[in-house]
Amino acid sequence: MRRPFTNIRGACPAVAIHIPWDATENYGELGAYAASKGIRIGAVNPNLFQDEAYRLGSVANNKEGVRRKATGHLLECVDIAKAVGSDALSLWFADGTNYPGQAPIRQRANWMQACLEEVYAKLAPDMRMLIEYKFYEPAFYHTDLADWGMAFNLANKLGPQAEVLVDTGHHAQGANIEHIVAYLLNEKKLGGFHFNSRKYGDDDLIVGAMNPYELFLIFYQIVDAMRDGDTVVRQKAANIAYMIDQSHNIEEKIPAMIRSVLNVQTQFAKALLINSQEVRLAQERQDVLGAEHAVRSAFEQDVTPLLEAFREERGLPADPMKAFYDSGYLNRIRGRGIIIAIAKAMTNSGSPAKAGRPLFVLRSRKDSLLQKIIRLRGRSAR
Ligand SMILES: [Mn+2]
Numbered sequence: 001m002r003r004p005f006t007n008i009r010g011a012c013p014a015v016a017i018h019i020p021w022d023a024t025e026n027y028g029e030l031g032a033y034a035a036s037k038g039i040r041i042g043a044v045n046p047n048l049f050q051d052e053a054y055r056l057g058s059v060a061n062n063k064e065g066v067r068r069k070a071t072g073h074l075l076e077c078v079d080i081a082k083a084v085g086s087d088a089l090s091l092w093f094a095d096g097t098n099y100p101g102q103a104p105i106r107q108r109a110n111w112m113q114a115c116l117e118e119v120y121a122k123l124a125p126d127m128r129m130l131i132e133y134k135f136y137e138p139a140f141y142h143t144d145l146a147d148w149g150m151a152f153n154l155a156n157k158l159g160p161q162a163e164v165l166v167d168t169g170h171h172a173q174g175a176n177i178e179h180i181v182a183y184l185l186n187e188k189k190l191g192g193f194h195f196n197s198r199k200y201g202d203d204d205l206i207v208g209a210m211n212p213y214e215l216f217l218i219f220y221q222i223v224d225a226m227r228d229g230d231t232v233v234r235q236k237a238a239n240i241a242y243m244i245d246q247s248h249n250i251e252e253k254i255p256a257m258i259r260s261v262l263n264v265q266t267q268f269a270k271a272l273l274i275n276s277q278e279v280r281l282a283q284e285r286q287d288v289l290g291a292e293h294a295v296r297s298a299f300e301q302d303v304t305p306l307l308e309a310f311r312e313e314r315g316l317p318a319d320p321m322k323a324f325y326d327s328g329y330l331n332r333i334r335g336r337g338i339i340i341a342i343a344k345a346m347t348n349s350g351s352p353a354k355a356g357r358p359l360f361v362l363r364s365r366k367d368s369l370l371q372k373i374i375r376l377r378g379r380s381a382r
Contacts (some may be wrong), residue, residue, distance in 0.1 A: 010316040011261050014042030016090070016243055019077050021047065027083035034084070041084040043130065043192070043243060046077040049094035049138070059115035060095040060108035060144045067115055074119040082124055088241055089123065090165060090192070091116075092132040096139020096146075108144050113157060120158045129162045130191040130241060131155050134170035137202055147171075148180045155189055163191025167245055168218075169202040170194075178217040185225040188232050192241030193218075195264060204247035206256055208263030215263070216299045219271035227276060252330065258321050262307075269307055273298040 015034065024030050034041050048058035048070050056062075058070035074089075081089055095112065097103050120129060133151040136143055145151050148164055155162035164184050171177055184190035195207035197215075208215045225237035242264070248256040275294055282290035308318035317323035324330070 010311065010314060010320075011265060012039075014040045016042040016045060017080075017084070017086075018045040019047060019073075019080060020050075027080050031084035041086045043088040043090035043241060044077050044081040044084070044086050045090045045092070046074050048073065054094070056097075057095040057103070057108065057144070058093060060093070060103075060112045062103060062107070062111075067111055071115045071118055074115070075122055078119060078122045078124075078127070081127060087124075087127050088130055088192070089119070089127065090130045090132065090241075090243070092134070092165075092167075093145055094138050096136075096143035097141045098139060099141055102141065105142060105144075112144055113154060116154065116158055116162075120162060123161055127161065128191055128241075129155075129158065130165040131162060132165040132167055132170070132194065134167065134202070135172055148184065152184065152187065152189055155191075163189050165192045165194060165241075166190065167194035167196070167202075168207070168214075169196045169198045169204055169245075173200075177214060178221050181218050182221040182225070185221060185228075185233060185237055188236050190236060190240060192243060194243050194245035195260065196244065196246045204245065206246060206248075206251075206263065207244060207260045208267060212263065212267060213299060215267040216270050217295075219268045220274060220295060223268075223271045223274065224276065254330065255321060255324065258324055262320065265307060266303055269303040269310075270298050270301060273301050273303070 017030075031041055048054055051069075053066050053069060054061070057066070059067055059074075061067055061070070074091075077089060081087070093112070095108070097105075116129070116131075123129060131145065131151045131154055133145045133147050134143055135146045145154065148166065151164045155164055166177065166181060166184070168177055171180075181190060195215075196202075196204045197207050197210040198205060199210050203210075222237055222240065225233050228234050228237070244257065244260050244264075246256065246260060275298070278294040279291055282294055311320070312318050
């Protein structure tokens with residue numbers, strides 16, 4: 001088990017946890033265990049959508065008791081983050097409505113803000129609150145945090161430790177995500193990413209699988225901000241929390257994650273190759289095609305040999321995917337029926353961690369069809 005992850009952690013130093021899916025009795029021990037494996041616990045993700053009580057909303061629910069329950073869970077997650085040594089509370093709300101008139105939209109915004117103010121006050125000084133938005137699904141009429149502007153406004157109201165999280169799958173078709181990224185960077189409010197790619201809705205496919213150029217252009221904006229004249233913009237750009245939020249239904253999960261990381265690395269490397277001087281000069285002489293060429297030509301470079309050399313210099317396998325398959329790990333976990341074991345543990349206790357299995361297999365939030373089925377089963381049981 002140790003060998004492949006010794007390799008992967010060359011690029012991915014942290015594992016996000018999702019509560020209650022990763023719930024365990026002793027969080028200090030969990031943090032120490034992660035450290036003993038050379039990784040740390042990244043963002044803590046509360047779950048405010050699985051419990052039947054949240055069917056009509058969590059922190060924006062019109063029932064005060066439900067809002068209390070949701071706030072209590074968020075506060076519990078702040079404590080968990082402190083115990084495991086995490087510096088990020090990552091928030092996504094399924095809150096919204098399906099029909100006009102179903103609930104008071106303005107009042108819900110105020111309820112949500114009041115709950116988050118209470119949670120914000122309990123953050124450790126070095127902790128940040130990442131606020132994610134999504135324009136529809138599971139709600140189909142209105143979502144309480146529908147776009148970056150709403151998340152940005154809420155983060156501004158809460159304070160400097162609150163920042164916006166951009167999930168690349170949470171926009172309407174045709175939205176210019178790299179523009180949103182640039183805007184938030186300029187406002188010093190871009191906290192993190194949930195990477196994934198999509199063709200239609202929030203498909204949660206392997207990042208870069210559908211539109212690698214979009215991913216490259218996102219990194220172009222980040223790399224450009226890293227060279228900004230403003231120190232704070234540079235610091236913020238260097239301190240972005242990069243996360244993967246995907247759902248692997250038909251493909252092997254760990255290779256899919258490795259592929260995702262490699263795709264991110266590739267587009268980041270290409271963005272670093274953009275000749276910023278050439279771009280700037282073209283912009284100054286208002287040479288539209290010259291500027292476009294300076295950006296695009298970096299995308300057309302093959303960075304594979306560069307990345308292989310970069311990894312080898314650090315004592316990492318040049319080809320992480322090959323190293324993973326060669327390790328035999330996939331066959332070993334297949335042999336012990338880990339997926340079935342986790343499914344069983346989740347059905348019984350809602351917590352894969354309690355089964356004493358590794359935490360990284362069911363990684364992303366809506367990890368698989370399997371989890372959706374388990375959730376639906378849980379609902380019908382209640
Ligand atoms: Mn997400």
